[in-house]
Amino acid sequence: MNRQKSYKELDGRGCLYLVPTPIGNLEDISYRALKILNEVDWVASEDTRNTQKLLNHFEIKVNQISFHEHNSQQRIPELIAYLQAGQSIAQVSDAGMPSISDPGHDLVQACIVENIRVVSLPGATAGVTALIASGLPSDQFTFVGFLPRKKGEQKAIFEKLMGREETQIIYESPYRVKSTLENMLDVYPETHPVVLCRELTKIHEEYLRGSIRELLDYLSENDIKGECCLLIGGGTEQLAQEQAEQLTLTIKEHVDTLMTEQQLSSKAAIKEVAKIRGLKKQEVYKEYHEI
The missing domain is CATH 3.40.1010.10 (Tetrapyrrole methylase, N-terminal domain)
Known part of the structure; x- marks a missing residue:
């Protein structure tokens, strides 16, 4: 001691x-x-x-x-x-x-x-500063820090984080944040809540609050600068359980369930089912339309 x-x-x-x-x-x-x-x-x-x-x-x-x-x-x-x-x-x-x-x-x-x-000495820290203004739950959180750059390694981390109930804090470069969000789509549903904060405490400070898909759509049309803090909504243990239960459904039942529960188009639901089940979209499309 x-x-x-x-x-x-x-x-x-x-x-x-x-x-x-x-x-x-x-x-x-x-x-x-x-x-x-x-x-x-x-x-x-x-x-x-x-x-x-x-x-x-x-x-x-x-x-x-x-x-x-x-x-x-x-x-x-x-x-x-x-x-x-x-x-x-x-x-x-x-x-x-x-x-x-x-x-x-x-x-x-x-x-x-x-x-x-x-x-x-106590003082400024980017992760907590971003967290408390993010709008995501701040009573419990996990600091992840910088992610590895390889897609497979990032996916493995996201698969572990998806079952966590608390908000997660990630530091990311503005040059890699789009690819990181794209890698998240291999694990999370595109409607999952995330917040991107950049240029904390500076004149161009900005919060982008929305779903993974909404942020990706924004980043496809807008360039961003400055160090970024990416926050991922927690509470996904139930999501992981629901996805496990969905795998017991037939592909057609799975697509119909997502269309009803998440109000997705058949195209979006087919894409989501393909991601969850690790299949090609064409396979799910043929099975769903009985081609």
């Missing part, structure tokens, strides 16, 4: 502060974050050039050291040595909370092993 008294000095060693930075609007930084950045000996930055702009804006002069996924294993012993010598370090990411989708977790673990204090 490891017990940490965060605000009690430990043998002259330094402290690792996990300092959140604004996700867009610089006014979102806290007084405490500015105070810590002014007081520490080092700032371990995901991108020193990006962090320097923030430091310059608030007229903070402090030594920086790069710390990112490509050099983390080399840097961690160096940072631990600074901390053991009594110097304090603030770790920051390019935006939002550190240690989420960056190598900060490994540094935290190394500090815990060496009995070095780790103090986390």
Whole structure:
């Protein structure tokens, strides 16, 4: 067991502060974050050039050291040595909370092993910021982070998420969000609720709330820019059960059921049945029309 008294000095060693930075609007930084950045000996930055702009804006002069996924294993012993010598370090990411989708977790673990204090400051985080304004249930949620890029790997993750009742939060590039939604259609019905948020806290902040199909139709005619947060509606355990029950129906019964319950055209229902059953649309079409 490891017990940490965060605000009690430990043998002259330094402290690792996990300092959140604004996700867009610089006014979102806290007084405490500015105070810590002014007081520490080092700032371990995901991108020193990006962090320097923030430091310059608030007229903070402090030594920086790069710390990112490509050099983390080399840097961690160096940072631990600074901390053991009594110097304090603030770790920051390019935006939002550190240690989420960056190598900060490994540094935290190394500090815990060496009995070095780790103090986390509260602050902006894109996923929760998007969630509470999304309109989707926010009492329970799962943070998924960045998805793998391969279609098969994404589909496997979506198949696991479909049975979850809580809202799911995904980070995605604007260049891949359309293909990600298309991959979702291999698992979810096209009417499933999703919310796409982009440019959080910035002047062009935008929420796109609707179904998977509605968002895809929008993206087919509109280009989007800025980092995106994709939220997937939960409550799909019942959906998974219903789909399992539908597989006991004949193909014709299955198509008719979807047409009635979801008010789909025969064409849309045939496409949905083909997806659910892993069949070609032509096979379902011939079976339904008894060709």
